[in-house]
Amino acid sequence: MKIIPYGHQWIQKDDAKAVLHTLTSNFLTQGPKIEEFENAISSYVGTKYAVVFNSGTAALHSAYFALGLTQGDELISSPITFVATSNAGLYLGAKPVFVDVESNTGNIDISSIEKAISKRTKLIVPVHFGGYPVDMESIKKIAGKYKLHVVEDASHALGATYENQKVGNCNYSDMTVFSFHPVKHITTGEGGAVTTNHFEYYKRMCLFRSHGITKNKNDLKRQKDEDWYYEMHALGYNYRLTDIQASLGISQLKKIDVFVKKRRLIAKEYDRAFKRNPFFDVLEEKEGRVSSYHLYPILLKDRWKNKRQKIFTLLRKKGIGVQVHYIPVPSQPYYQSIGYKKDASKGKNFYDREISIPIYPSLKKSEISKVISTLKTIIKKV
Numbered sequence: 433m434k435i436i437p438y439g440h441q442w443i444q445k446d447d448a449k450a451v452l453h454t455l456t457s458n459f460l461t462q463g464p465k466i467e468e469f470e471n472a473i474s475s476y477v478g479t480k481y482a483v484v485f486n487s488g489t490a491a492l493h494s495a496y497f498a499l500g501l502t503q504g505d506e507l508i509s510s511p512i513t514f515v516a517t518s519n520a521g522l523y524l525g526a527k528p529v530f531v532d533v534e535s536n537t538g539n540i541d542i543s544s545i546e547k548a549i550s551k552r553t554k555l556i557v558p559v560h561f562g563g564y565p566v567d568m569e570s571i572k573k574i575a576g577k578y579k580l581h582v583v584e585d586a587s588h589a590l591g592a593t594y595e596n597q598k599v600g601n602c603n604y605s606d607m608t609v610f611s612f613h614p615v616k617h618i619t620t621g622e623g624g625a626v627t628t629n630h631f632e633y634y635k636r637m638c639l640f641r642s643h644g645i646t647k648n649k650n651d652l653k654r655q656k657d658e659d660w661y662y663e664m665h666a667l668g669y670n671y672r673l674t675d676i677q678a679s680l681g682i683s684q685l686k687k688i689d690v691f692v693k694k695r696r697l698i699a700k701e702y703d704r705a706f707k708r709n710p711f712f713d714v715l716e717e718k719e720g721r722v723s724s725y726h727l728y729p730i731l732l733k734d735r736w737k738n739k740r741q742k743i744f745t746l747l748r749k750k751g752i753g754v755q756v757h758y759i760p761v762p763s764q765p766y767y768q769s770i771g772y773k774k775d776a777s778k779g780k781n782f783y784d785r786e787i788s789i790p791i792y793p794s795l796k797k798s799e800i801s802k803v804i805s806t807l808k809t810i811i812k813k814v
């Protein structure tokens with residue numbers, strides 16, 4: 433039986449052609465496609481700069497590095513996210529502090545942030561869960577009051593809009609991070625990007641992406657005329673995206689509005705089918721916030737949540753490739769081993785209720801109908 437996955441990339445002939453063109457060009461990496469992709473991203477979201485990386489995780493790590501996040505600092509984020517959001521803080525010796533999430537969106541619970549702020553807090557990392565924008569105006573207010581930095585994890589939210597502007601424009605944050613993993617809105621195989629309006633952050637991220645090395649004459653600490661001369665200014669990594677990947681990204685980004693439109697049409701169809709059913713809730717969009725629907729979560733009502741595993745297993749058996757987003761990060765064995773026991777309850781109720789059903793632009797009408805009818809049948813039976 434063919435399984436309908438919860439998410440899937442959409443690669444077409446023109447994407448393949450773009451990649452082939454780069455494969456037979458002079459540059460496979462560190463060539464012209466990188467800057468072209470970066471310019472396309474920054475002009476799409478409306479920032480001055482974009483820096484691309486070989487994963488969304490590398491992008492997060494680099495953004496935190498650019499802010500100067502270091503040993504002893506704390507960052508506040510959501511437990512309902514992919515582990516990379518907080519792992520990138522651990523890489524730099526910082527301590528992730530997990531606060532609660534809103535039960536109806538899975539986004540960070542704004543009212544729980546202030547209580548978690550300490551003298552060591554340096555950064556807030558809101559995650560636009562499933563593509564639904566966080567209330568960034570409130571985040572900005574809190575950040576301003578306590579002089580904290582903000583990095584948006586928008587891995588789920590390319591193409592979403594907040595107050596009529598694209599998520600990623602950094603009007604409410606220092607930087608925004610995107611991922612180009614195949615389940616995300618556009619893909620480069622693996623890949624990620626950071627957008628920002630700050631030249632300093634842009635420079636620090638470019639340095640970090642390539643071993644901390646610069647060849648830029650204006651940045652050199654010792655003035656040398658030799659053409660081969662370069663300096664290493666920070667302990668960076670090799671986080672570079674290839675031109676092969678960037679050419680795929682350029683081609684994919686041209687279709688982002690179509691991709692998001694298709695995702696939204698599917699979401700509206702699900703909304704209609706599941707309106708006011710007795711078993712589970714679906715997310716609602718508030719005025720001024722337009723989701724890009726990376727995910728379509730259903731949230732079992734408390735009465736039904738102990739049936740989740742049964743519903744999940746039956747759906748999979750019927751070929752519906754559901755997934756659960758996410759196991760709360762602090763409850764992961766590694767996090768427990770470094771002392772996170774008491775945080776494990778945060779986000780637990782949301783996690784216990786959540787199932788993500790298939791949503792991606794190439795999902796066929798017949799498949800959408802199958803998801804709807806299968807779910808309706810199964811849930812009545814359990």
Ligand SMILES: *Cc1c(COP(=O)(O)O)cnc(C)c1O
Nearest residue numbers: 487488489513514516587611613
């Ligand atoms: C996908 C994702 C990332 C980055 O993942 P990569 O696979 O490294 O691109 C970060 N945060 C969230 C919430 C994600 O979903």
